[in-house]
Amino acid sequence: MTTPAAHGGHLRGHLSRTLLTALAPVSWGTFYVVTTELLPPGHPLFAGLLRALPAGLIALAIGRTLPRGAWWGKATVLGVLNIGLLFPLLTVAAERLPGGAAATLAAAQPLAVAGLAVAVLRERLSAWRLAWGVVGVVGVGLVVIGPAAAFDLAGILAGLGSAVTMALGVTLTKRWGRPAEAGPAAFAGWQLTAGGLFLLPLTFLVEGAPPAVDGSAVLGYLWLGGVGGLLAFVLWFRGLTTLPVTSVAVLVLLSPLVAAVLGAALLGQTQGPVQLLGFGLALASIVAGQLPPRRRPARSPACRSSSCG
Numbered sequence: 001m002t003t004p005a006a007h008g009g010h011l012r013g014h015l016s017r018t019l020l021t022a023l024a025p026v027s028w029g030t031f032y033v034v035t036t037e038l039l040p041p042g043h044p045l046f047a048g049l050l051r052a053l054p055a056g057l058i059a060l061a062i063g064r065t066l067p068r069g070a071w072w073g074k075a076t077v078l079g080v081l082n083i084g085l086l087f088p089l090l091t092v093a094a095e096r097l098p099g100g101a102a103a104t105l106a107a108a109q110p111l112a113v114a115g116l117a118v119a120v121l122r123e124r125l126s127a128w129r130l131a132w133g134v135v136g137v138v139g140v141g142l143v144v145i146g147p148a149a150a151f152d153l154a155g156i157l158a159g160l161g162s163a164v165t166m167a168l169g170v171t172l173t174k175r176w177g178r179p180a181e182a183g184p185a186a187f188a189g190w191q192l193t194a195g196g197l198f199l200l201p202l203t204f205l206v207e208g209a210p211p212a213v214d215g216s217a218v219l220g221y222l223w224l225g226g227v228g229g230l231l232a233f234v235l236w237f238r239g240l241t242t243l244p245v246t247s248v249a250v251l252v253l254l255s256p257l258v259a260a261v262l263g264a265a266l267l268g269q270t271q272g273p274v275q276l277l278g279f280g281l282a283l284a285s286i287v288a289g290q291l292p293p294r295r296r297p298a299r300s301p302a303c304r305s306s307s308c309g
Contacts, residue, residue, distance in 0.1 A: 021239025029258025048087030053196025063186025083195020105159030142278025
């Protein structure tokens with residue numbers, strides 16, 4: 001029997017893990033303003049490479065653990081999904097779409113996770129999760145899409161691709177877990193390095209020579225690789241292996257909300273009543289995503305054999 005003290009300790013531990021995990025999408029919310037204001041345009045693969053590979057090598061040095069056996073293959077798959085494909089798709093969407101449109105497409109990721117949890121993790125389909133996932137997408141859309149938003153097919157496909165890619169990576173990470181010998185830093189290092197090595201030849205084959213990098217771009221790459229890469233993914237993968245996958249997935253909605261706040265604070269983008277309503281809906285979706293869905297009480301055997309009304 002669980003004592004009240006033990007139950008309270010469990011809730012406090014769950015809350016602390018959730019708050020630490022939430023720091024990852026909060027840091028990712030800086031991605032749009034850093035990409036558009038500091039980095040040279042037209043080099044999404046190079047941006048992804050510099051964000052992933054140096055951070056991965058540092059994490060490997062900290063973790064001092066390499067994959068064993070089947071984990072070489074699993075780490076490669078997760079690294080390609082969570083890093084190697086995700087980073088350039090996000091950059092293409094950020095460069096070719098207004099920040100609002102790109103963020104709204106990425107906000108569909110919790111819906112994709114809810115569906116994949118049924119197919120991959122054999123979880124029951126939750127109307128609660130789906131409903132609040134839709135509310136979250138609507139809320140993000142109200143916050144960040146303006147009336148003058150222009151759309152680009154390649155940007156839309158990249159945005160949707162980033163949502164699906166991340167959803168699949170998140171779901172497989174939850175299914176496979178983390179091996180006992182690997183700490184959070186090592187686990188993040190495996191994936192960041194695998195994703196970076198995937199991008200290394202692709203970057204030079206597709207984009208050719210690296211772009212000219214000035215002081216602002218150096219700061220941008222350092223921020224995205226250090227805070228938005230190394231630190232964020234250590235916290236993110238730690239949370240994924242200790243918290244419910246659908247609860248973690250909905251935290252991604254924090255990213256476009258932070259992007260909207262930075263747009264208002266740094267770029268002079270206005271926020272009106274509609275945006276405030278969207279903020280409220282998105283935050284409600286995030287909070288609701290941390291609550292377990294309601295379960296119908298099981299009927300007694302007598303009710304199964306006869307009518308109980």
